Amino acid sequence: xxxxxxxxxxxxxxxxxxxxxxxxxxxxxxxxxxxxxxxxxxxxxxxxxxxxxxxxxxxxxxxxxxxxxxxxxxxxxxxxxxxxxxxxxxxxxxxxxxxxxxxxxxxxxxxxxxxxxxxxxxxxxxxxxxxxxxxxxxxxxxxxxxxxxxxxxxxxxxxxxxxxxxxxxxxxxxxxxxxxxxxxxxxxxxxxxxxxxxxxxxxxxxxxxxxxxxxxxxxxxxxxxxxxxxxxxxxxxxxxxxxxxxxxxxxxxxxxxxxxxxxxxxxxxxxxxxxxxxxxxxxxxxxxxxxxxxxxxxxxxxxxxxxxxxxxxxxxxxxxxxxxxxxxxxx
Numbered sequence: 538x539x540x541x542x543x544x545x546x547x548x549x550x551x552x553x554x555x556x557x558x559x560x561x562x563x564x565x566x567x568x569x570x571x572x573x574x575x576x577x578x579x580x581x582x583x584x585x586x587x588x589x590x591x592x593x594x595x596x597x598x599x600x601x602x603x604x605x606x607x608x609x610x611x612x613x614x615x616x617x618x619x620x621x622x623x624x625x626x627x628x629x630x631x632x633x634x635x636x637x638x639x640x641x642x643x644x645x646x647x648x649x650x651x652x653x654x655x656x657x658x659x660x661x662x663x664x665x666x667x668x669x670x671x672x673x674x675x676x677x678x679x680x681x682x683x684x685x686x687x688x689x690x691x692x693x694x695x696x697x698x699x700x701x702x703x704x705x706x707x708x709x710x711x712x713x714x715x716x717x718x719x720x721x722x723x724x725x726x727x728x729x730x731x732x733x734x735x736x737x738x739x740x741x742x743x744x745x746x747x748x749x750x751x752x753x754x755x756x757x758x759x760x761x762x763x764x765x766x767x768x769x770x771x772x773x774x775x776x777x778x779x780x781x782x783x784x785x786x787x788x789x790x791x792x793x794x795x796x797x798x799x800x801x802x803x804x805x806x807x808x809x810x811x812x813x814x815x816x817x818x819x820x821x822x823x824x825x826x827x828x829x830x831x832x833x834x835x836x837x838x839x840x841x842x843x844x845x846x847x848x849x850x851x852x853x854x855x856x857x858x859x860x861x862x863x864x865x866x867x868x
Contacts, residue, residue, distance in 0.1 A: 547591075548591055548592075549800075550798055550799055550800075551798075552591075552592040552593065552763075553572075553592075553644065553646075553763055553766065554570075554572035554592055554593050554594045554595065554644060555592075555593045556763070556767070556795070557570040557572065557642075557644055558570055558572070558593075560791065560795065561642070569641065569642045570641075570642045570643070570644050571595050571596070571634050571641055571642070571643055571644070572593075572594045572595045572596070572643075572644040572645070572646075573594055573595060573596035573597070573598065573630055573643075573644075573645050573646070574589055574592070574594040574596070574597045574598070574645075574646045574648070575598045575599075575623050575626060575627050575630075575645060575646070575647045575648070576598075576599050576600075576617075576623060576647070576648035576649070576650070577599070577600060577603060577616075577617055577618045577619060577620050577621075577622045577623040577649070577650070578599060578600060578616035578617040578618075578648065578650050579599065579600040579601070579616060579617040580597070580599040580600070580601075582615075582616055586599075594646070596630060598623065598626045598627075598630070599617075599623075600617040600618055602626055603618055603622045603623065603626070606625070606626065607622070610622055611660070613651075613657050613659060613660065614650060614651070614653060614655060614656075614657045615650070615653060615654070615655070616650045616653070617650070619651065619659050619660075620649040620650065620651045620686070620689055621689060621692070623647070624689075624692065624693070624696070627645065627647065627693075627696075628696060630645075631643060631645070631700065631702075632700075635700075647693070649686065649689065651682055651685055651686050651689070652679070652682045652683055652686050652712075654716070654727065655678070656675075656678035656679045656681065656682040657678075657682075658678075658681060658682075658685075659685065662685075667681055668680070668681055668684065673718075675718065675726060676718050679716070679718070690710070694708070703746065704745075704746050704747070706745065707743065707744070707745050707766070707769060707770060708742075708743070708744040708745065709741075709742070709743050709744075709762070709766060710740060710741075710742040710744075711739055711740060711741045711742070711759070711762060712739040712740060713739070713759075714728060714736060714737065714739065715728075715735050715736050715737055715738045715739055716728060716735070716736070717731050717733055717735050717736050718735075720733060720735050721733075721856040721857075721858070728821070729826075730821065730826040730827065730840075730842065731821060731827070732819075732821050732827040732829050732838040732840075732847075732857075733857060734836075734851070734855075734857065736821065737819050737829070739759075741757065741761075741762065741765075741804070743765065743766070743769055745769075748769070753804055753805075755804065755808075756814075756815065756817055756831065756833045757804050757817075758801065758817045758818075758819075759801075760799065760800050760801030761801035761802055761803065761804050762801070763799060763801065764795075764796050764799050764801050764802055764803040765801075765803045765804045765805060767795050767796065767803075768796065768803035768805050768806070769805070771795075802815075813832070814832050814833055815832070816830060816831065816832050817830070817831045817832075817833075818830055818831075819831075826840070826841050826842055827839065827840055827841065828841065831851075833851060833852075834850050834851040834852035834853075835848065835849075835850060835851075836848070836849045836850075836851055836857070846862060847860045847862060847863070848860065848861040848862045849861065
């Protein structure tokens with residue numbers, strides 16, 4: 538799937554580690570940032586190591602580093618050891634960097650896989666810790682995996698609090714795809730060849746104690762994540778009346794230069810009323826079996842395998858039950 542990993546292909550624009558390195562140099566023309574990527578997963582799945590290398594993190598830690606530290610650990614699920622095994626390496630990297638240079642800025646990316654199918658339980662999980670939320674084994678496994686991941690996120694937050702880093706850290710939580718659990722009465726379980734909205738809907742949470750809590754509604758894509766992160770880091774303003782925590786500082790023209798480089802847009806910036814609604818594009822796996830184009834509320838899907846086109850109006854038909862093209866032909 539990850540064609541971008543092929544040596545002859547390049548990423549269309551700089552990823553966050555390289556962007557931070559470029560825009561925030563020291564007087565010695567070094568970077569005020571150190572960046573690192575952490576995951577307990579093996580990085581040999583689907584060219585992951587190659588694509589991570591192209592993102593140009595300063596440090597990468599994965600399952601092979603866990604084995605070097607504690608010996609071989611059996612897999613949990615599809616990708617490698619359980620997520621908590623990577624946390625000691627994360628804390629070690631943070632502690633070493635701050636011990637060497639307390640004012641150093643750190644950027645870390647943590648990929649966790651515990652909520653991925655088949656939603657396994659940790660090997661040390663007691664039977665009485667498994668909860669029966671619903672009478673459907675697949676959904677129940679997913680809800681238990683979410684519960685375990687919630688505890689992992691709490692452990693991470695507590696680690697930042699204990700190191701007195703919490704107030705000065707922007708936490709970003711998101712995912713690469715959703716999941717379909719026979720939604721809306723459809724007999725569709727999983728992601729294979731489904732264009733339903735629930736296959737693409739993922740959380741995007743940005744948290745810092747000084748950010749005002751609010752929920753944003755709109756049509757956003759993963760292309761919007763990097764511009765939003767930079768907007769949050771750079772655009773807060775300090776004043777006597779409304780003190781906020783500005784995590785980074787850069788002139789406004791430089792911020793515009795950063796945001797204008799990317800196809801996405803910051804979700805904090807409302808769309809201009811005079812402009813038409815944006816088009817968003819998604820590809821359904823495996824092998825891009827569906828191509829989805831949305832200009833909300835209209836959603837056009839192309840079924841590659843069957844060479845069929847479908848059109849839905851998500852405003853009137855959020856369950857995607859009425860194909861307007863087929864309806865027009867019937868009339």
